[in-house]
Amino acid sequence: MRRYILRRLLQGLVLLVLVATIVFFLGRLTGNPVDLMLPEDATQEDRQALIETLGLDGPLHQQFGLFVANALRGDLGQSIRYRQPAVEVFFSRLPNTLMIVPGAMILAVILGVPLGILSALYRGSFIDRVSGTIAVLGIATPHFWLGILLIYIFSVQLDWLPTSRMGDYRHFVLPTVTLSTFLLAGFMRLIRSSMLEILDSEFVKLARIKGLSETIVVWKHCLRNALIPMLTLWGVFMGGLVTGAIVTETVFAWPGIGRLTYEAVIFRDFPLLQAAIIMDAVLIVFINLIVDILYAYVDPRIRLAE
């Protein structure tokens, strides 16, 4: 097991180095913050002066060398826009995102798992069709549009909830619901298909022949096994939640890391963009590592194969 974890950690580290390298070079291919900062009548000398002030002078490989050397010391540079250490800016916004992501995850589990089970148990019934429709809509509806629609209905027309921004509990409802829809739909469909597969398996038939009650068959034998693939999906979806937060946070004026990443792209704030993506990657790698470890515990075949 220790070797397994160590291997996963090393893989994660290689992935982070790759992500950092790609972000560094790709970001610089798409433009330059100086071009967006200077006025129309700026001269080439003005441009050069600002490039030097921002530390963007010198050949690219030299800048990359400096970036790597600093990154090894935990310094991902200073945000061009905010004139603060990029990591500091990232961590100042992270708690805001973490306020809605777990809520979205919990909502998706609370609604998605029971609906998935009911759909499987009552296959072809009205419940199955309704939850199937919810799943399709949840996957097909863009967060962006859904967010605006919810604001229109619940804030503008009904005046039940605030349109946006952080605040008391009422402010959390719309962003959390918006962010959870994709996840909810995914969980629902996955649980349904896993349950259907397991309900049809030999060991479930045996349990029924043995005379076990349907409740025990469903909750003890079927659900425990059906939840295994959900773990994998959970790891993948956490990444989706972080990227999904870009849209949700923009619509709901939520000052989290999603919006921060978006602004860093638009403004070509390279150090902040690098920091945001690397830290996002660290978060996702870490979550996936936990999932892998849990998976190995839950499913002994994984451990044995390793």
Add this chain to the structure above:
Amino acid sequence: MKHCGLLNGWLFAFLLALAWTAMAAEEQQGTLVVALDTLGAQSMDPIQETRSAHAHYQAPMYDSIVGLNFEKGGAGPGVAERWELAKDGLSWIFHIRKGLKWHNGDPITAHDVKFSLERTMSKESISSRGPGLRRDVKSIDVLDDYTVQVHTNGVQVYFAEGLSRATYQEGQLMPKKYIETVGVEGFRKKPIGSGPWKFVKSVPGDRIEYEAVDYPHRMGTPHFKRLILLLVPEESTRVAMVRTGEAAIASISPESIKEVKAAKLKVVSVPGTMQAVYQIYGLYRPESQKNPLADKRVREALSLAIDRQQIIEHVMYGEAKMPMPFATFGYSVDDDTERWQKWSREALRYDPQRAKKLLAEAGYPNGFELKFANTAMAGTPFMTQIGLAITDFWNRLGVKVNYTHYEWGSFAPLLLREQNQLVGVASMYRTAGRPVAAARFYGAFHSKGAHHLLGRGNDCPELCKTFDELHRAVTVEQDAVKRAEKTNRMIELVSDAWIAVPIIEGMGYWAVNPKMVGAFKAIPGRHEFGDLFQRMPRPEQKPWQ
């Protein structure tokens, strides 16, 4: 007896001040909430902001050396009540108002002006005109507590206008004594200014809160007690906030005008904030000489093929105007507004027959292939729609438009460097509304300018040389009448070239909830409201008609 009189005088003044404070406190009520699309770098240190967002959120708390003309737009009196160019043209003298104070009560003096300019010019500053100031300013002398002399490198006739927020941000005034006492970090955490609003709190990525000063302010004493600027990037959300009353005012684009009016909200349009133009690059280069666009008749035909009125009505929902020549507005200095308005009506008319005739005369009766780069700069997303509209008009003329869309951040490097990929290409561009056209002309047409549309370096043909000479003549001419003559000649030269062609004069658009804020008038040319919040009445004080 004499002492008694003096004492009575002091007592009277003290009671008057007390009475005013009590009155002002009673007068100032409620909170003005404004939802904005950007708060820029959201730094309260003026030298850490680069572009126009400063006029949203720094302007409420930082007064400016040269102010604004609230009625006409352009520069007006500020912390300096007047200024003059020295006889030799090599220095500017600014006379500072007496009796102004910082939010901590310290008086504003000439030392603060010198300190602010030097801080803006420092290497530490990333303010967008910082490098330009370093180039233009030789030294700064404090002549007495209320007089500053700025020595310039050469004659800089527009130097004073550049210190107004009508033009740039670099005239913002910072407190010397306070910064030297608390240090730069202390200032950034707890900034003070001398504007009508005091800083209270900044939550990064979310909002900035201010409190009104409770004494009479030269820019107007606020009617609201508090001001909150919210960062709400999504426009639909901003409009929803104004509809629900969560915000009183929100910045919008023309697409939302219909929705805002339907919801019985007010639309406030700020005239002359920008001009949408198209520009043609690299026509001076030898490799462009076979390009159809090298023929002036073809370029004029492209302009005549555009029905600007249709764009104003259908793309801008009626909230735009026919433009004047490139980078000139009703409030521009040193040009003949009437003449250029007349020119605009004639030269920028929609005349497809004449356009076709000109194309045929140039040898392209069946049109030609034109590369067109459509792009929208930050804050003006509707430029893309305008770009699509002119593509349609050109296609109708018989020109086959090879259309590419660029995100602005990706297009800017193509434009601001060698322009090798843009030779013979037309693109959308926006020029912001500023009172000094010469500055914009430098960027667009000068051989050392960022866009260098007429020529560059040694590759500067006759038209380019003529422009460079004329531009220099304008910017060093101390006689206002002669300067206006030369400015008009410069505008004529560029307008006749049809290389940077105005499409429409755009406005700044705001959705306003009339139940949350009273009637107010925008400052022409200044899209942002940072200089205006203190003039906004509460709804009961001045209801909307």
